[in-house]
Amino acid sequence: xxxxxxxxxxxxxxxxxxxxxxxVYHATAGLLLILTIYGFVKSRGRGNSDLAWLKVLxxxxxxxxxxxxxxxxxxxxxxDIGGFYLYLAPYIVYLFLGMPTRYLNLAVTVITLAVxxxxxxxxxxxxxxxxxxxxxxxxxxxxxxNTFEALSHTGRIYRASGYTGSYxxxxxxxxxxxxxxxxxxIIRRKIIDLGLSAVAMISMTMTQSAANIVVAIATIAIxxxxxxxxxxxxxxxxxxxxxxxxxxxxxxxxxxxxSIFTKRVGxxxxxxxxxxxxxPQTLFQSIPFFLLGHATAFxxxxxxxESAFMKTLYQLGILHTVIISWMMLYPLQRFFxxxxxxxxxxxxxxxxxxxxxxxxxxxxVFRETNIFLFFTFYAICLMKIRNGVRxxxxxxxxxxxx
Numbered sequence: 001x002x003x004x005x006x007x008x009x010x011x012x013x014x015x016x017x018x019x020x021x022x023x024v025y026h027a028t029a030g031l032l033l034i035l036t037i038y039g040f041v042k043s044r045g046r047g048n049s050d051l052a053w054l055k056v057l058x059x060x061x062x063x064x065x066x067x068x069x070x071x072x073x074x075x076x077x078x079x080d081i082g083g084f085y086l087y088l089a090p091y092i093v094y095l096f097l098g099m100p101t102r103y104l105n106l107a108v109t110v111i112t113l114a115v116x117x118x119x120x121x122x123x124x125x126x127x128x129x130x131x132x133x134x135x136x137x138x139x140x141x142x143x144x145x146n147t148f149e150a151l152s153h154t155g156r157i158y159r160a161s162g163y164t165g166s167y168x169x170x171x172x173x174x175x176x177x178x179x180x181x182x183x184x185x186i187i188r189r190k191i192i193d194l195g196l197s198a199v200a201m202i203s204m205t206m207t208q209s210a211a212n213i214v215v216a217i218a219t220i221a222i223x224x225x226x227x228x229x230x231x232x233x234x235x236x237x238x239x240x241x242x243x244x245x246x247x248x249x250x251x252x253x254x255x256x257x258x259s260i261f262t263k264r265v266g267x268x269x270x271x272x273x274x275x276x277x278x279x280p281q282t283l284f285q286s287i288p289f290f291l292l293g294h295a296t297a298f299x300x301x302x303x304x305x306e307s308a309f310m311k312t313l314y315q316l317g318i319l320h321t322v323i324i325s326w327m328m329l330y331p332l333q334r335f336f337x338x339x340x341x342x343x344x345x346x347x348x349x350x351x352x353x354x355x356x357x358x359x360x361x362x363x364x365v366f367r368e369t370n371i372f373l374f375f376t377f378y379a380i381c382l383m384k385i386r387n388g389v390r391x392x393x394x395x396x397x398x399x400x401x402x
Contacts, residue, residue, distance in 0.1 A: 001099070001107045003031050004376055008173055008369050009114040011143050011163030021145055029368060036088050039095035050386065057327040058090050064320045071294060085371045090327060092372060096379030104376050111373060112177040112196060116203040118162030119170055123206040126151070126158035133158070140165055152208075160206040164369045171209030172364035173373060174200040175216040176351040180377060182220050183347035186227050186240060194243060211361035215354055223350040230339070286314060293317035308363025328356045331381035342388025348381035 006013070010028050014021045043055055065087030096104060122139065125132035133151070136158070140148045143165035152159045152167065162170045178200035185193035204213055228240060293316040313321045326333075335342065335349045355365045355374040365374050 001103045003028075003035055004107050004372050005110050005114075007032060007372050008111045009118075009163045010369070011118065011165055012114065014143055015139065015163075021143055025368075032089075032092070032368070032372060035095055036092045039091040039093065040088070042094040042098070043091055050389075051382070054093075054327070054330050057323060057330065060323050061090065061320070061327055062087050064316070064323065068293065068316060068320070075294075085366050085368060086324070089371050090375060093375050093379045093382070096376060097383060099379075101380050101383055104380050108177060108180065108373070108376060109196065111173060112181070112200050115162050115164065115170055115173050116199045119160045119174070119203040119206050122160035122162055123158075126160070136160075154208055157208075159208045160203075162203075162207075164367075166364070166367075166369075167207040168209050168212065168362045168364045169367050169369050171204050171207040171212035172355070172358055172367075172370045174204035174207070175212045175219075175354050175358065176370075176373065176377060178204060178216050179219045179223070179354045180347045180351040182243065183223050183227070183350045185243065186224060187343055187346055209361075212358055212364075215357045215360065219350055219354040219357060223346060223353075227343075227346060230343075289314045289317075291317055293320065307360055308366070309359040311363065312359070325356070328352070331378055331385070334385050335381065338385060338389055341391070342385045345381050345384035345388065348377045348384060351377035352381055 006028055010024055013019060013024050043058070069087075122136050125136045125139075137151060140151065140161065143163075148165070159167045160170075161167045164170045164173070178197050181193045181197035181200065185191075185197060201216065204216065224240060224243075290313065293314065309321075312324065316324070329352070331345075331352050332349055335345050339345075352374070355370075355377070358365055364370050
């Protein structure tokens with residue numbers, strides 16, 4: 001659990017303990033690699049028979065990943081560490097499946113509060129004037145000494161990145177958390193969940209990551225509508241109405257901050273970069289990469305898009321992309337098969353869907369700070385489904401015996 005918290009909030013260590021960023025990042029990556037390998041070993045056990053198809057998908061993803069890396073090396077290209085997170089990290093799910101969900105929920109809560117605090121702190125500092133701006137500049141320089149150049153902004157409002165050092169990475173974390181806690185409020189009807197969702201959503205607005213904010217709103221709307229249609233209980237309706245009133249009050253109270261989002265969604269947002277250059281001629285020329293991948297490896301210069309899904313499609317090919325997509329959405333497939341008796345899986349299923357849908361823009365879900373949090377929600381969803389199935393079978397067994 002601590003390893004997952006460190007992965008998402010590792011910037012706290014860099015900023016507060018005076019340890020070099022490279023040292024912290026490499027140590028965190030090494031620790032997570034060990035845990036992932038342990039998860040791979042656990043996946044070979046016989047206690048996961050109900051997840052047989054997931055094992056197949058992960059195995060195919062790993063095999064095709066090895067082939068992809070071998071192709072890169074054959075072309076004289078250096079090994080990309082990002083491949084580790086894409087091909088091997090999913091196996092950490094098997095490690096999480098052996099943990100009580102309350103520990104995973106605690107990790108999610110700590111990460112949400114930590115990243116939200118750091119984003120709000122950055123936002124407040126830059127609003128104080130030159131001194132605060134300089135503090136945040138130094139803050140980001142410490143977190144990303146080799147890559148940070150300048151703070152991004154919309155008009156006079158600077159974007160806040162927090163402990164991750166990236167606007168998009170922080171927004172990815174907060175988007176998953178906002179969807180998770182909002183739907184958990186609908187299911188459990190505890191005001192603390194609504195508060196955590198509001199904190200995550202407001203903080204995500206401060207990152208000005210418009211695509212992630214839109215995806216978060218869409219995810220929450222889809223699952224809220226689904227819960228309303230399936231539950232049809234007055235308590236659920238009251239909770240949804242309460243949530244809507246609460247959101248309206250928050251928007252009215254923080255209207256200045258919320259207006260930043262509308263600017264990013266509007267003409268000031270760089271939406272064209274998501275599909276830049278994808279005209280019919282370019283698409284025709286890129287058919288070989290669509291089928292086999294390695295658009296970047298061959299230095300084609302054809303594909304120049306911000307959409308992580310499109311990049312994955314042209315770098316890995318259609319077959320591998322389908323397998324990765326199927327693997328990422330596997331908990332939702334399981335959920336909708338047994339949804340009638342595992343409503344507790346709804347919040348984590350919403351977080352998983354947000355993580356996948358966020359691929360329409362930057363692929364932050366595949367970053368070290370985010371991928372293990374994504375698979376935390378992934379494991380929570382599978383455990384809730386497993387528990388729902390077990391309770392249903394026990395109830396049916398008692399009914400037959402009586």
